[in-house]
Amino acid sequence: MPFEFIKTKIPEVILIKPKVFGDERGFFLETYKKEDFEKVGINGEFIQDNHSKSCYGVLRGLHFQKEPYAQAKIVRCIRGVIYDVAVDLRRSSPTFGQWVGAVLSEYNKHQLYIPRGFAHGFCVLSGEAEVVYKVDNKYAPEYECGVIWNDGDIGIDWLIDEPILSDKDKQWHTLKELDKKGELF
Numbered sequence: 001m002p003f004e005f006i007k008t009k010i011p012e013v014i015l016i017k018p019k020v021f022g023d024e025r026g027f028f029l030e031t032y033k034k035e036d037f038e039k040v041g042i043n044g045e046f047i048q049d050n051h052s053k054s055c056y057g058v059l060r061g062l063h064f065q066k067e068p069y070a071q072a073k074i075v076r077c078i079r080g081v082i083y084d085v086a087v088d089l090r091r092s093s094p095t096f097g098q099w100v101g102a103v104l105s106e107y108n109k110h111q112l113y114i115p116r117g118f119a120h121g122f123c124v125l126s127g128e129a130e131v132v133y134k135v136d137n138k139y140a141p142e143y144e145c146g147v148i149w150n151d152g153d154i155g156i157d158w159l160i161d162e163p164i165l166s167d168k169d170k171q172w173h174t175l176k177e178l179d180k181k182g183e184l185f
C-alpha cells in the first residue's frame, strides 16, 4: 500500500504518510486513494477541495461546521510548514476536549485526517505556507462555528507566540461556553 496510516493519541485522527517516488525528474506520490483510505475508516465522500495561502504566524481556526453540515477533512501542506491541530468536540468521546497536532510540510508530505465532530486549525511555521484539504460536506457559512484558539481548558501548544488571527477567529468561544449553548457534537 502506498500509504502508512498512523493512529494518533486520539485514535480516530489519523496521520497519513504517503509513499514518495523520487527520481532525477522530481517526485511522484498518490495523495488520496478511496480504496486504501476506506480500509482504515476514512470513508466520507470528499466532495470539495480547498486551498489557502498564509504567511508566517497566521493561525486559522479552530473551525467546524455544526450538524447537519459537519465536515471530515484530509489536510496537507503543499508549500512551507504548518502545525495542524484537531480538537475532539464529541461530548460522549473518551477523548472529549483533547487535542492532537502534527507538523505537515512540503518536505514530509504528511496528511492529517480529521473526522466529523472535531474542530480544526493550523498555524504557519514557515515564511509562507499553502494548505490543501478535502472536505466531505458542503460549505455552509450559516453553520460555521469555532473554538477560541487559546482556550485554557484545551491547552494547545501552538509552537508560536502571538499568532495573526482574522477578526472572526478572535471572537470564538471556549469549549465550555459552546457546550453550554449545545453547539458541540
Ligand SMILES: Cc1cn([C@H]2C[C@H](O)[C@@H](COP(=O)(O)OP(=O)(O)O[C@H]3O[C@@H](C)C(=O)[C@@H](O)[C@H]3O)O2)c(=O)[nH]c1=O
Binding pocket: 050, 052, 060, 061, 063, 064, 073, 120, 121, 122, 139, 166, 168
Ligand atoms: C471555508 C470556505 C470559505 N469560503 C470563503 C468565505 C470567505 O469569504 C473566505 C475566507 O473564509 P475563512 O476566513 O472562513 O477561511 P479560513 O479561515 O481559511 O477557514 C478555513 O479554516 C480551516 C482551519 C478549516 O478547517 C476550514 O474548514 C475553513 O474553516 O472564503 C468559501 O467560499 N468556501 C469555503 O469552503
